[in-house]
Amino acid sequence: MKTPTNKAGWLAAVLVILMTALPVQAQKTDDSLYRDLGGLEVLTKVVDDTLVLALADVRIKDTFKDTDMKRLAKLITEQFCELSGGPCKYSGDPMKEVHQGLALNNMQFNALVEDLQAAMDKSNIPSRTQNKLLALLAPMQRTVVTK
Ligand code: HEM
Incomplete structure (x- = not known):
């Protein structure tokens, strides 16, 4: 994956990670x-x-x-x-x-x-x-x- 070079790019990358990881985490721990x-x-x-x-x-x-x-x-x-x-x-x-x-x-x-x-x-x-x-x-x- 290409490393994001601007602020919006980083934000998008962080959001994608959160959206994929959080539901799994919530299911496991609730x-x-x-x-x-x-x-x-x-x-x-x-x-x-x-x-x-x-x-x-x-x-x-x-x-x-x-x-x-x-x-x-x-x-x-x-x-x-x-x-x-x-x-x-x-x-x-x-x-x-x-x-x-x-x-x-x-x-x-x-x-x-x-x-x-x-x-x-x-x-x-x-x-x-x-x-x-x-x-x-x-x-x-x-x-x-x-x-
Ligand atoms: C949300 C409501 C209910 C839940 C979660 C529930 C849950 C269950 C479960 C887990 C079983 C066992 C399944 C199996 O044999 O593999 C079962 C069987 C049974 N339930 Fe319910 N039940 C509900 C409502 C009711 C009500 C309202 C009645 C009667 C007033 C009832 C009567 C029975 C009877 C008689 C069996 C056994 C059937 C047999 O001997 O094969 N259930 N139920």
């Missing part, structure tokens, strides 16, 4: 939500507590009657960890495939979100942190709810 949530230990507890509440929740408990709850807890924990920027890789099936046969409606979706909120309250996660996780889940409503 685990702040994962850390705010309390990392894998707290996430594991939050997901376990959510599923205990869901199994006692008359609005949705029947949905889980044929489900391996241990496997489900592991997969949702993995997913929340990855979504929040933590060092996990979701190993389950695509959301659409998994949920389409369940014919879920918005009421059931909201019920599970409420159970998740109650579980996060129990682990003393501040509401602004809760809302950041919920905001990442909200777009999935379109995929999960089919009825």
